Amino acid sequence: MNMAGTVSRDGLVSGEEMHSFARLLFPICRSLTGDGVRQSLKLIQELLPELTVHEVPSGTQTFDWTVPDEWNIRTAYIEDPSGKRIVDFATHNLHVVGYSTPVDTTLTLDELQHHLHSLPDRPDVIPYVTSYYKRDWGFCLTHALRKTLTPGNYRVVIDADLAPGSMTYGDLVIPGTSTDEVLFSTYICHPSMANNELSGPVVATFLAQWISSVDRHYTYRFVFVPETIGTVVYLSKLLDHLKRHVRAGFVMTCCGDEGPFSFMPSRTGLTYADKIARRVLSRHKPDFVSYSFLQRGSDERQYCSPLVDLPVASVMRSKYHVYPEYHTSADDLNFVTAKGLNETLAIYAEMVATIERNELYTAVVHGEPQLGKRGLYPNTGGQVDQGAVSATVDLLAFADGTNDLEDIAQLTGHDQTTLERLARVLVQHGLLTTTRLRD
């Protein structure tokens, strides 16, 4: 078994395998609740057998929210005046407004228009629309199609249940040596869209699989929840535990396209999660885009709210709201690629590895140790080449118990890989000790 913090990430699955898993999940009609979520979690469980699935009854009060009724849809379509099915849920589940109430009626075109959603300036895509908390029904279609509709009577059918049931979510705790936790949270409430949001659960699944396969110091918690309401429920159940144990957390969303990496800080931008994310992105994806917390839009809204205040940031590819395909049928499995998924998984694995290997260093002996007697120092004096040993003595000089190797690299200008190698030697020789970081 490999150490998460020290081995290469060659054990990571390929982007193709992730893309193939995404294709399996893509057609399922997920929403805040319902069988689509259950079906998706079941497929994830095949890869992560330890994933626990929870059901929370509709009507459950939780912080400021109430778990909604459960929504399940079987068929939905519009027939034009000639009886032709021009819009059909069976062809794309974005065609129905999420949480639409059942309907089976005939309307004039004018009446129907009140229930149609399209994007005039993007006439070829179907928009994603929901009406979670207000009872309503509707259809989404391309604007191109909508413009062809002629007056007449249209039959609309939505065969759906919206009734008390339960909300489903999953979580997985991968225990480590320490009870300190690293949290990954992603959401599973979106129907057939690929970047926002299948890429998050997909990358989270394979990240969890990889973490399970390596030795680790920290405990890792993966949370697959419906956005907002699911996160609020999860926090309401576990807030005390999470506040005691979570050292860093990340919201995983928009993980699969090939756009530049995006960083969404926590509210303060000063947590350990922010530090790790900035470190790894700066080194491996130096062209990453750094957003303000004011531009947030996902579950960091819950994790970073004042009374919750967990150390949670978000690392994404193209950020929600920013890329044109967002929340439309164009956010599909062409937009999300094996390459994009693969790179994002690698960055998340690198963040895990960085956290795993992150240790504070403290010098053991007073003054400088005698490097020469250990063969760690050019032992002929006089015109000593200070450069050759300066990394060692600088490492020892700044190992005052508050710095990790990245800090020491920044303080001294020495390459961190060099410092890591030297630190291992010095630890072997009993000249350095390390402690794990706690906030």
Added chain:
Amino acid sequence: MNMAGTVSRDGLVSGEEMHSFARLLFPICRSLTGDGVRQSLKLIQELLPELTVHEVPSGTQTFDWTVPDEWNIRTAYIEDPSGKRIVDFATHNLHVVGYSTPVDTTLTLDELQHHLHSLPDRPDVIPYVTSYYKRDWGFCLTHALRKTLTPGNYRVVIDADLAPGSMTYGDLVIPGTSTDEVLFSTYICHPSMANNELSGPVVATFLAQWISSVDRHYTYRFVFVPETIGTVVYLSKLLDHLKRHVRAGFVMTCCGDEGPFSFMPSRTGLTYADKIARRVLSRHKPDFVSYSFLQRGSDERQYCSPLVDLPVASVMRSKYHVYPEYHTSADDLNFVTAKGLNETLAIYAEMVATIERNELYTAVVHGEPQLGKRGLYPNTGGQVDQGAVSATVDLLAFADGTNDLEDIAQLTGHDQTTLERLARVLVQHGLLTTTRLRD
């Protein structure tokens, strides 16, 4: 009754009314002590009946100072060799050096010159000169007149008493809901000059009158004292109380001309008074001049001394020492205008309003509240217009108990007026609570 913090300042008196009150006070010969101060405080009492007048006997020891003898002057003049009264206290009370000892004698011009004060480079104005702590006498006159004096015998008469008596000052406490206090301090020891210093007591009087007329949270303390010695006496009597209760204080001086506003910080520049003054001036008078504490020259010298160290700043128009009319007969009721007085009163009232409405905000629920169920949120999902609700969610996100609305406006970039409106709604809905600021 209006709330100080929430209503427009339309209830403020007009500049004309203040200017008219200034004209009433102007001719009175005030000094550190004497009937001029008593007469002035009596006129103020007609507007502020609750003002208490205190007498402190000459010789009273107080911190490092001793209350001086009381000075009262009846007549004073110089007769030229022909017997003509060329300088007469009756025409302008600046003609006599403040605290002049009595004299009735005849002198040669050479002898007389030692007792004359004029300004060669401002030949048409009478300078303001005092000799509080060294017994002396003298006359002030325009340099133009002085140059016309010809050799001969001059009769000089100063009919004055300088003898044990008392020093007079006034104060007024306008109680609020809280025992926390806001202090306004001005001085009443200057003879016939208008900006420095009648404008301070005049604006203070009408500010107090306005505050008395509105609902208020804080307690307001107005202090009308002779500069320096009066302030030292006041501090020596009330220091413990003031240190416990005063949250912000302001020295009111030079309040009546039409020059740009001036800001004199406290010693540290970091007190709540500094914050409020900078806020109000930045918003309403963005061209205000910010001075260094090194350029101080009024009672902040006492209030901000190391062992006193109260949170006291000063908001002025043209600052003492800076404008050419300062401490001369040119600082008159043409230099001070109704418009100038009016604007300054409005700024002080705005500072009061800002303090009154200043509250720290704390979110009530964990995570984001469900705005939709309260009609506070566009309740159709999908292509939500985040801009429309971002002010609300940002307000909630930064309501962590350390920020007031101005802070949140700065942190989020949202307009403060918008935030105030939203905060009221959120407080009504029980989603936000507020606490009053304490240092």
Added chain:
Amino acid sequence: MNMAGTVSRDGLVSGEEMHSFARLLFPICRSLTGDGVRQSLKLIQELLPELTVHEVPSGTQTFDWTVPDEWNIRTAYIEDPSGKRIVDFATHNLHVVGYSTPVDTTLTLDELQHHLHSLPDRPDVIPYVTSYYKRDWGFCLTHALRKTLTPGNYRVVIDADLAPGSMTYGDLVIPGTSTDEVLFSTYICHPSMANNELSGPVVATFLAQWISSVDRHYTYRFVFVPETIGTVVYLSKLLDHLKRHVRAGFVMTCCGDEGPFSFMPSRTGLTYADKIARRVLSRHKPDFVSYSFLQRGSDERQYCSPLVDLPVASVMRSKYHVYPEYHTSADDLNFVTAKGLNETLAIYAEMVATIERNELYTAVVHGEPQLGKRGLYPNTGGQVDQGAVSATVDLLAFADGTNDLEDIAQLTGHDQTTLERLARVLVQHGLLTTTRLRD
């Protein structure tokens, strides 16, 4: 007896006297141990009779180090194939690698080359080479000479002892009123080189002599030790005491050439020693070179190591490693000059004086004191010249118990000499009190 903090440094010895003392010490062959160190300390004792000489047996364990065997050398030479002594320890003690083991043999030129050290790009100087911790022997010579060597048999003789004995160091404590200490540390392990290192012990000797001759508040500790191992031994013996008492310390090295002054900060750069050194250099040698702690190379490596962490900086002329004469025979008594030594002594004396006179000021009375009644203030009011008294009132205003006069000078812009004069007057009048600085 003069006060160290208040008198001019006219009592300092001349540079010529220091240079003459350096000439006396120069020829002695010092090393980490041995009679050269003892002889040098004996000569220093003639000037500093209170200097205590300590012996630490070879083999003593101390922190991470072991005191090495003692090395004493009598003669050493190389004879060329013709029997001519071409390299002779008697002509320059740099000719022998420090800590060379005894040898008496005949070698071919090829074999000999493995034991020769020269500098190809500085062909006219003898390099300084040691082999303290690995048993070896060797000769150093000019590259010019080395190039003339022809094949043949060379006799090499090193008549030296390397055997258990002891390491020698000296220290001197000059008691003051306070048990708070200022530390000066210099090293005495270098053979015939002048700037690095005779200048350190020489300037330290005369600095100690001067301090002994003046009144002083602080206790001064002078340490003359072999570099690194001597410092480690000294720290191991006295660390607790030093950590309790040392307020500031300085490593004295490279003190005698005429290059610009150099400043080596402590690890944090924030100690009192750093502050004093920066202050004095900024004022008196504004063109000083400020190095990074990363460029350190002397005993600050021990004093500033994480577990020792004493407030120790270093003030030098041309820094070790930087000047081309460093660690060669060119670092001689032409490179070190009377002028250079003199200037460095003056700067160290100025640092002592600065520490001695450094006090925190606190105002005694509440509010501003009445300067007029004490004759400290122009006592005619009106057109008062604020400039004339602003230094006094500013000094009082910022005398809040956290500022010394340099701080107040910086805060107020007033000249520090003026403030010192005013502070003395105010202290006399009971208006200011002073306390000594503690970290």
